[in-house]
Amino acid sequence: MTLQPILPWWLLLPLTAAALVFLGWRILCERRRPGRTGRIRRALLVLFVLTAAFRPGIPGGSAQAAAADLNVFFVVDTTSSMVAEDYGNAAPRLAGVRQDIMAIAGELPGARFSVITFDTEAHVRMPLTTDTSALDTITSILQPQVTSYAKGSSITAARQVLAERLSAARDSHPERPRLVFYLGDGEQTSGKEPEPMALDGELVAGGAVLGYGTSGGGRMKENTGMESDDDAPYIQDRTVDAAKDALSIIDEDRLREVAARLGVPYVHRSAGDPVSAMLQEARAGALERTEQDGTLGGRTEFYWLFAAGAFVVGLAELMGIIRQLREVRPAARPLRAAHGGQPKDTAG
Template sequence: MTWQPQWWLVAVAAVATVVLLLTAASRWRASTAEIRLTAVLRVVVAVGLVLVALRPAGEQERDVPPVQAVDLVLMLDRTASMGALDHAGGRSRMDGASEDLVEVVAGAAGAHVSVIVFDDTARLLVPATTDVRSVVTTLGTVGWRPSAKATGSDVSVGVELARQTLTKLAAERPDNARVLVYAGDGEQTQTEARASFAPLAELVDEAWVLGFGTAAGGVMPVAPGDAARVTRDGVEQRSFLDEASLRGIADELQGSFVHRTRGGDLPVTVRPPAATAREIVPGAEYYWIVALGLAPLLLVHLLLAVRRWRAAKEEL
């Protein structure tokens, strides 16, 4: 049995009970049997109202959603080369990356998930959230940047934003583990060398680099869903996986590299709790039973009041 009191109602009903009890006690000896019965009924009803205001309820157990003490940060490459059609089934690399990250997020229920996407620039597409559904929806629709809008890719353009994001997460939830998952093809088309990911290593407890694409390369549509291909001087251009670059990123993060071409099992980045927790919560409320029990008493009180009123009227 638990109680969910409305304290102001409890106070009012308790004061009324005390007043009625003192009044009945002071007049008890001089009262008739009928008046005494009326006084008792009033006190009992007042006590019943105290119980109603206390709102008695049963108890029940329920599963507590697991709370993952994990901050999961996803970095997704959406440069034009991620549209290359050399993933399993002739699909784009972005299709494979989105599917893999959706699976990672689905397995991280309860974790705080952040999504950083990068093409010419990097942006925090999804700030830290435990709403898995919204993250999954975002990953399924983010797409890749059409080649006509691309200005050359830098696979490390998101490093500074990732550093800022991880630093903020560490300050907000210092006891949480932080996991970084980078998904891309490693292709650097800007002339300058990429920046190092090493500054992120001390901010994460675990890091994974998922590589998409093949050494044989794949042709690139000019835009998602477009049949036209990226060409130069009439020759279709191909994009190639830069596995060496991705392995270098993994080493700098002190993490692991996984080449993703045909699906299969993903690394477990967030491990579920060993057991589901349960808690006791209020169940069905019983105050209405008390209120229902008071109804006959109120009816008797009403009948006595009507009887006394008629007797007083006859004496006039």
């Protein structure tokens, strides 16, 4: 038997203790009053709800149950190089990033997702949530840094923010495996070596580093910050005498270094590549497939039994309240005399 509470332990345990103390106090105060059946119903209702909140279960179950226990972090490179037009049919690399994020989310139904982006600095664009509509919205509006603000970036600029978010997720729900998907091109433009992506080995249970771009490189349109940059000029390479369109080239060696630091595989992504095969390897540290039928190992939940019990008891309590309300009758008004507004004397 295992427990996976719906709230962090530090919050659920005090709430449970307070509820039990209040329940015991009410039972002691009303032990000599009529209505023993009602007190038993209310006590059962509280106990059923508290037990359901702890989510008891045993190992085993379906892929959906296991995926629902995952915290998934997408770390997305949003530097200018991520709009290099060498993904698929001259599409920007961010187009592939958007497709892969939503494809991964589709393969992990019920998981919690977070999005962290980085260019010169790192930002949490979306905290952990099961709302895939919010994930779709955040992903669809991903844009590179405004070109005029770009001053060089590091491929590990998100290391501190990622470490903080992973630590917070572990502290609040230590039973949930944490997957990290790093999506970028590995191009280091800060002029110095990147700081190592040093994380506690227990923080990352699986994931992958996904690389975008080609060895031939691609041109990048400027991001002016306007709503539509379709007609924006291409970023220029001014390190040569005659300025020309700059090219961004994927650096797979650096991406492999990031993958090694995170303890996850590196996978190059091209247009049309499926995510299912990549996920099998990416989740190796978090979820294991059974040899019998290839489904993912999870757990069988029992909380619904106690939730159903709470519903039945609560329904009975509601019916009792309705019955008591029906028994209440308004007090009869005294008869008043026709004159003077005084009650009529019926004695004589």
